[in-house]
Amino acid sequence: VLVRREDYTAPSHWIRSVDLSFDLDPAKTLVINRMRVEPNADRPGEPLRLDGEAITLTRVLVNGESVSFRNEGGQLVLDKLPTEAFDLEIRNTCAPEKNTELSGLYTSGGGFFTQCEAQGFRRITYFLDRPDVMAVFKVTLKADARAYPVLLSNGNLIDSGTLDKGRHFAEWSDPHPKPAYLFALVAGNLVCREQKIRSRSGRDHLLQVYVRAGDLDKTEHAMNSLIASVAWDEARFGLSLDLERFMIVAVSDFNMGAMENKGLNIFNTKFVLASPATATDVDFGNVEAVVGHEYFHNWTGNRITCRDWFQLSLKEGLTVYRDQEFSQDMAGEASARAVKRIEDVRQLRQFQFVEDAGPMAHPVRPDQYQAIDNFYTATVYEKGAEVVRMMATLVGRAGFRRGMDLYFQRHDGQAVTCDDFAQAIADANPDSALSVRLEAFKCWYAQAGTPRVNASGQFDAVAGSYTLTLSQRSPATPGQPGQAGKQPFVIPMALGLIAADGVALPLQLEGETAPHGTERVLVLEQTSQTWVFTGLGELTAAPVPSLLRGFSAPVVLEWAASEAELFTLLAHDHDAFNRWEASQKLALARLLAAAQADGGAAHLDEAYLQAMRHVLRDERLDAAFKELVLTLPSEAYVAERLAEQGVPVDPQRIHAARETMRLQLAQALHDDWVWAWETHQDNGGYRPDPLSSGRRALANLALAMLVLAATLRHDPLWPGRAYQRVKDAGNMTDRAGALAALVNARASLAEPALERFHAQFRDEALVIDKWFSLQASASESDGMVFARIKALAQHPDFTLKNPNRARSLLMVMTQNPAVLHRADAAGYVFWADKVVEIDAFNPQLAARLARALDRWRALAEPYRSAAREAISRIAAKPELSPDTREIVTRSLAD
């Protein structure tokens, strides 16, 4: 069934409080659910329709009396209810061990866990399972004391004790009213790391991280990240922890990353556990970001939640913005902040831009859905975060803080909309660049598709002026025609002007009496606008514009820069993001040419190589930044740029062109890579800070380049060194980096290295995931990687039932274009089989995997037809889940 945003109506009843009692048993758990229900005075006389799914009802009592009820479309419908508040008691059972969808109450590794967002609570008991119904929860858990010594739920522990037959109980009470999607319970044999902290407000809190017994040594980083998150939200937004106890629990079977249940966050182990021996620098960064993200939800999501699921970005976009800011602040130095920004933008372009160009394109605030779980997307999350960032840019840092303060003043304890948020930010800054055009700005919530901004500049040496013209257009997206069909967006354009020698020029617009700094934000709000910068009479050559600094808006910038301009920006731009961007444009131009040329040969010119050498050797630049500059744009990014130009995408040619360029870069800069490797060895102990992780990243890139070039020459030196490193590395970043270098170069030492690695970490599930994904992401050659993936799908360690393991092979494979897109269509066939197989027991996971061929229409033949056929094969299965059905139907719709 299709749900539409415009059909929103308030609930017929409110549920003010819930008293839940669980008799936990993997096969059959008994749930007693006592609710205090109040008719909504605005909607008198309506029946109460309670959501329920995959549960067995045993009794219904209203004010203690049994009543008649009916079942309608899966809902439990009660008519003729009291017109005043009443008690409603429901008893039902569910089967946690049979819950393979991992939504609702399920078992994992011998424990009980829940996942209720978005609509899992209805799989636990009958309820008004919608975010605008908020209740106070009291929860009693009863379970076998030996098998489940730890019993947790939201809020505060108010009682616990023993029962007969070896059972025990715990009673929890959460004073904060919350929607059902924030309910959680955990029961199992767990241990915890705990720490008491005193917050700024002077209150004491107990922080706990629960894991399985063998994992306690991997919880220090998560705890530190949590402590830092608490301090950061107080310092930056004045938001304090409102609970006596805050718990994080790790579970190894989890569909998503983590979940912000009030006071009881449940995390995928991947985003909690980290030790130098088992986690890479990227993992450490992810743990920090996700711990922060879920913690920040406590205010942006839990204290103020969403009125309905169309408003999902209200909490997700804002919370991603907050976690990105947190990670930047944790990174500290300006250069490290820029690196984090570049990584976030790279992610946005690789996933969100692609989504925005395909059949699943939807606005940040979608208008309709069939399965809400399909809308936990890069658009709602990452583009949503960019929308918040643009608001912050338009009102300034202090103004944004004022806006957040007003948002909490107005809406604390409420379920609200994206409009309410934007209004609060604007109202707190009445004269700001946002407030004067708020309605137009809100197009970002309503219109899908990545806007294109065209820039052209003209220098008038005689007048000493530089004229900049910016124009915008929007592509058509499903249900939304392009161009004339869409309103112009409000686009904050941060920019500067640079003289050819690198000097930042003062910016004075026509009509102004003095310059205003060397960087400013123009607001493009019409289809086309022109600005004239004056006072440039001293210049002998045209200045170079540095546009869209820091990626100030989520747009595709079309600016036909000359090579010379890009080299100038790469060498001199004061904005680190744009320096990196210039490097990527230089590489992209060469990749695009090579991917379209016959023979696919990429010949890198001396000017480009020299510029790369310069960056590599530049003592003023951070290693992390160098690594980003010297990493070529991804194959997916190249494909998307081609698609944008209307060129049919041939993934094999893109792969061939990029690999050729990589090899050339490896060979031409050989001595520089040797230097980089030698000068970026860390001898001290492992620390995951930006400086040392940047050094490791660059050293690993250097090693990959050296192993690649050496393997081709049959020179054993560098493969030997990489093998040695797989054996004796002091941390997982270096060990996995060396292993990847061998695997990607197809060095003969790759096999023994893989074996060794597997043997060493056979008991570390998250490391074995890496072992799978490292092989699935390897550089394809002659179909060898694909053949390996098919074999790995039969490996005794492989299972589709664990989402992390399934993703480590299958999702990673679909993100490896030369493996997925084969002329013989075998990649598509394999993919389609797995989607169907997984869909039978875990629709959410299957629906994610089903998105792999979203962009099939952009492909060249024979890929295009073969991809459509594979999707059609999935669509032809009558028993498909609504989740996967929605994806394939949209994919095939024209």
Ligand code: ARG
């Ligand atoms: N709210 C969670 C987060 O972003 C994500 C939960 C998504 N769950 C789902 N089944 N779609 O942190």
Ligand code: ZN
């Ligand atoms: Zn979130």
